[in-house]
Amino acid sequence: MARINENYLKLPGSYLFSEVGKRRRIYVETHPEAEVISLGIGDVTLPLTQSAIEALHKGVDEMGRAETFRGYGPEQGYAFLREAIASVDYAIRDVQIAPDEIFISDGSKSDTGNIGDIFGIDNKVAVCDPVYPVYVDTNAMAGRAGDYDPATGKWDGLIYVPGTADNGFVPDVPDLTGDDAPDLIYLCFPNNPTGTVATKKQLKSWVDYALENDAVILFDAAYEAYITDPEIPHSIYEIPDAKRCAIEFRSFSKNAGFTGLRCSYTVIPKELKVGGVSLNALWNRRHSTKFNGTPYIVQLCAASVYTPEGQSQTKGLVDHYLENAGIIRRGLVGAGYSVWGGVDSPYVWLKTKDGMTSWEFFDYFLNELNIVGTPGSGFGPSGEGYFRLTGFGSRENTLKAVERIRKGSLL
Amino acid sequence: MARINENYLKLPGSYLFSEVGKRRRIYVETHPEAEVISLGIGDVTLPLTQSAIEALHKGVDEMGRAETFRGYGPEQGYAFLREAIASVDYAIRDVQIAPDEIFISDGSKSDTGNIGDIFGIDNKVAVCDPVYPVYVDTNAMAGRAGDYDPATGKWDGLIYVPGTADNGFVPDVPDLTGDDAPDLIYLCFPNNPTGTVATKKQLKSWVDYALENDAVILFDAAYEAYITDPEIPHSIYEIPDAKRCAIEFRSFSKNAGFTGLRCSYTVIPKELKVGGVSLNALWNRRHSTKFNGTPYIVQLCAASVYTPEGQSQTKGLVDHYLENAGIIRRGLVGAGYSVWGGVDSPYVWLKTKDGMTSWEFFDYFLNELNIVGTPGSGFGPSGEGYFRLTGFGSRENTLKAVERIRKGSLL
Structure with a gap:
């Protein structure tokens, strides 16, 4: 049955x-x-840029000719896109990310939702509150959230880290240590829904806390392109040692207007190990077993974002x-x-x-x-x-x- | 930790x-x-058809103009595609499938891999042997397969239903009843890797077996377009009562050459309930929580497959x-x-x-x-x-x- x-x-x-x-x-x-x-x-409202449209038309033309047609691509994404990301999104900020630490996907909703697959059910999960609901719902589906209490609006198995007017909606690390400390911590900066950003000092306190407690930070940076203040970090890897405790999610949805085109990527540094096991290797296995790549034409379009135009x-x-x-x-x-x-x-x-x-x-x-x-x-x-x-x-x-x-x- | x-x-x-x-x-x-x-x-080698290429170019042009740009679409897929599928893939074979029983996705590998999310870990899983490895690996990842024995090449928690020269590589229903019977049964016809097809009588024996044992059949019909024999069913729903026990997976990869473009769909009839719970509702929740839709231009292209050209x-x-x-x-x-x-x-x-x-x-x-x-x-x-x-x-x-x-x- x-x-x-x-x-x-x-x-x-x-x-x-x-x-x-x-x-x-x-x-x-x-x-x-x-x-x-x-x-x-x-959701964005402006049309795709001219360079994006040109890249898409070029890709479509390639798919219509036998000499240039592309079938299955690498599940992790084409090298041309992973290399462009490594050099423009990271190297330029003095963050060294190798192309094989980058996994191209179809959206941050998928990635932040699916990442739970590689973690055990018995991890204690912390979320900021207020929060993008996908982090909560996907952990509830996996059995990590316990039971929902309609009276409080909270799941009894989750750790809620409150954002309030007092902390400027940038939650401080929780006052939990040892067995009470969270194992997985979702952070999103610039934040959805509050629009707040975390300073280097604030992010460093989270990285230090994660390293102290052997926790993994799941860092959603879908809105990093909106940062104008030069002092605000775009990537959690701008914090020393973050590569040993953090996965970063990026999206083309809100910068390049890809909400209807679907492309994102997830960075898992090779230094990041849990119980001695490489999370890069686990996600690579998950990605290649349950996913067959982002459309070639979409990846070509995403790569066009990295040209000067x-x-x-x-x-x-x-x-x-x-x-x-x-x-x-x-x-x-x-x-x-x-x-x-x-x-x-x-x-x-x-x-x-x-x-x-x-x-x-x-x-x-x-x-x-x-x-x-x-x-x-x-x-x-x-x-x-x-x-x-x-x-x-x-x-x-x-x-x-x-x-x-x-x-x-x-x- | x-x-x-x-x-x-x-x-x-x-x-x-x-x-x-x-x-x-x-x-x-x-x-x-x-x-x-x-x-x-x-993997396919011929380029996309002319009508597919035209549909893609049209979609790209729409994405480049503010009046026709599309951001987030419905996670389940656009109505124009779901309606075309219902009428051309099903109604034409006297199978009544409603558009809201169809979920557009990015590939059968994703769908057959992710479908396990809505089922408990304690289900006993049966696979045909030989088998498309994704069914096995994704159940192993979820904890439903037990342990792998390199000596036999089998997982001790899976039920292997052998395809052999004697049964023409169309496995018979297993001789297991009651608590020994499988709860989830993966079938793929036309089969990958053996290329064999199941007759109506053979499929009916599986449907009857599933209904008797309150099992769910996960029917992978990715190769149905290759059926030339008019007596061979294209859909498991050509078997009476299959709507009460089967989920069907279809793909645009091998018929329309979408291996590099990525589009598929999953059918979950509303009649299909497990323990009184609608699997259509559960999958709808999974799909809308962990997925943000297939690219609009790809769905437009998939819809072009259903025009006369x-x-x-x-x-x-x-x-x-x-x-x-x-x-x-x-x-x-x-x-x-x-x-x-x-x-x-x-x-x-x-x-x-x-x-x-x-x-x-x-x-x-x-x-x-x-x-x-x-x-x-x-x-x-x-x-x-x-x-x-x-x-x-x-x-x-x-x-x-x-x-x-x-x-x-x-x-």
Whole structure:
């Protein structure tokens, strides 16, 4: 008699974005004249750059000719892309990463979700709170999260490291040692959802903590391209010894606009060992057994990001979204809100006003200002009373939204 | 202290294709004048069809314009593709599959590997032997296979259902009932590596067996396009009641040549429940939590396969490889070999001569005929003494190889 993975039954409904969509839909149906602006979703809106489009067309032409057609590629990705990443994303920052420490994949959601495969079920997992829900849900599916308590919004088997206004939404290392210390630690900087960044000193405290406790840091750097402050590290490997304790995830989604094209990569340094076993070798086995490579044409397109034209055009996309985020941030500050992020990140995190819950504030923004954002409580209990806006809308809508926020009403 | 997934340490080296490559390399280095023909690998060689290329270029153009750019798509795949699949791959054979029973993905290797996520670790797994190694390795990684015994080439926790010359390499249902019966059963028809197909009666015996034992069949139909015999079912859902016990995997790799483009789909009927729980709902949760969709341009290209031009051009690819397989099959029969497959499949399976082991025969073919094939023993213990050739080479090389086989020597 077949049996399901019972852990799946413990998952609460995937509520956040479906509820956002539902409330928006109801409002629009009852207010057909309303011009509702969405600043809620983390999806890009600008088209692919010219160099990306040219690379894709070139790749497609190659796939149409017998002499240049490519079938199965290396599961780990083509050397031309892994070498470009090593030299442009890392060597340029004095971080030495070898191409065979880089695994090309189809998205950071897949990678941060699948990485758990190579770890035992008995690892204690720490997540920041608020948090990107994929880290939590995938550990719950694997049986590492224990049971979910709807009253607290927490899983009893996870360690929640709170981000709060007091720590500027950059959580400090937990006060847990020995057997109580976490074994796997998910970090995301620039952070989704709060838009905050970690300084070298802050990241170093996490690296030191991980090394002391033989823990592995799973570092999601999907938004590193948005860092403008030269003092903020782009990679966790800018911290000495991080190669011995950290896996890094990068994506082409938010810098080069690949959300619909799908390409990412995961870095696992060869120095990184757990119980004497190389995690690079384990992930290589996982990747080559359960994955058959990212499309050649997509990898060719990703490599175009590393050409001079690609770098410049990609920067154009990032600058555009950053300027949107800055407009939102300045507008919110001007309207008296407490705000985090929006400087080195496309995300702006704000405290609701008048003590509203995140969902009350959602309704206020939707009903009074016709702006859709994302309730902070959807990212974990410490997000309650906060709200996320994003710089991924159009410039025109962003400016309109900020005018409404300034006036506290529709124009 | 972090801990790895110890099951990974039980995996023997991924030996087969690396050893094939190594022996070939050594031979070529020591015989630089040799014209070595590869009929070993299951990768396509013809370029994408004209309609596929046109669809890709169209999609790329859309991604380059703001009005038509697409970011995140539905994780389950776009409706236009799911609807085309439902109507052309299924309704046409009187099988009613709803679009929301179809999940678009990036390859059957991913899907057949990841499907284990939704099942408990305590399921007993049955595989045919010889077998596509991914079914075995991914269950070993999950902890369902027990321990590997190098002496027998078997995992002590798996149930091996032998394919033999006696059963024509279409294994009969096992003689196991009650608690001894398997819970999850992997089947692949047309089969990789043996090229054999299952009749309706044979498939019905598996469906009946699964229903009797509350088992789930994981049916890999990646090669269904190669079926020419109108009596052979293309889908397991052509068997009554299979919707209550079977998941079906399909791929665009071997029919439309997508091995380097990456698209596949998995069908989970809503009738399929385990312990009262819908597997469709569980997989939907897995797919939307750990996957962010197949590239839009790839889905557009896959949809082009279902247009009249796409159907005709795709058939052209399949017919080409089938004719190659037929040439190999007839050549082998003419040379006195016992042969299976090569009729409704791109794979030709042969018994070695003079009692050679699979690897002895590999060396004989490489050294004497300068032909590279795949040793049957690499697919499991019942493959010992057999050898796989494929129709995926060029016509010219296929004809040359068959001439060498006929003569038993180089020309």
